[in-house]
């Protein structure tokens with residue numbers, strides 16, 4: 001059952017740390033987003049905060065992101081116990097364990113060709129490959145949002161339910177149906193040290209909503225930046241306060 005954990009979290013009912021599992025998004029959640037091409041810098045204190053949180057919740061700390069597991073490792077090393085990468089397609093359930101990949105349908109090559117052609121006509125738009133699909137980022141070209149949306153929507157329609165469109169922050173993603181961050185949360189929660197705990201998911205964009213929904217469905221909680229915490233910095237302060 002959710003309760004109020006300490007003064008600093010009075011606005012946010014979460015389970016006691018002894019019963020909680022934390023599954024946190026990375027970009028725009030734990031760290032501030034930077035302009036495309038600029039390096040992401042880990043804020044001072046973040047690693048220490050996460051280590052203390054992991055210790056306080058019996059190791060049940062995971063990162064769930066659209067990035068690859070390898071990219072997340074480069075930022076956070078062995079700090080999280082488990083990692084869900086590529087929007088839920090790639091999971092590593094324990095430190096040093098194998099990265100398990102969900103079997104996926106083969107992405108129609110013609111979509112990639114069309115996506116590359118389209119991106120070539122839209123300066124500032126970036127195509128990111130994922131294991132199961134791809135993401136079109138338009139942060140540096142906001143005027144391209146609609147045309148990119150329409151292209152992705154057309155591919156999704158063509159797929160007759162096999163693929164879905166997901167809105168990210170200034171990005172559209174096409175990915176196989178049924179495999180998302182909520183799926184990652186559900187699978188991670190099925191194994192120790194997460195098993196039997198209440199998930200607390202925190203994210204910042206549309207693609208994190210499935211994870212928040214999975215957490216709530218499991219009796220846990222889901223919070224979002226900027227709705228619940230205005231910025232990653234405020235979230236970091238709150239997380240640090242949980243173990244202070």
Ligand SMILES: O=P(O)(O)OC[C@H]1O[C@H](O[C@H]2O[C@H](CO)[C@@H](O)[C@H](O)[C@H]2O)[C@H](O)[C@@H](O)[C@@H]1O
Nearest residue numbers: 025026027032033034035036037065066067139
């Ligand atoms: O699921 P997330 O952890 O939120 O990852 C989503 C994407 O994060 C990164 O891109 C975002 O952050 C960049 C650096 O701050 C920013 O420049 C970009 O506009 C954001 O979309 C990452 O580069 C992508 O691979 C992830 O898909």
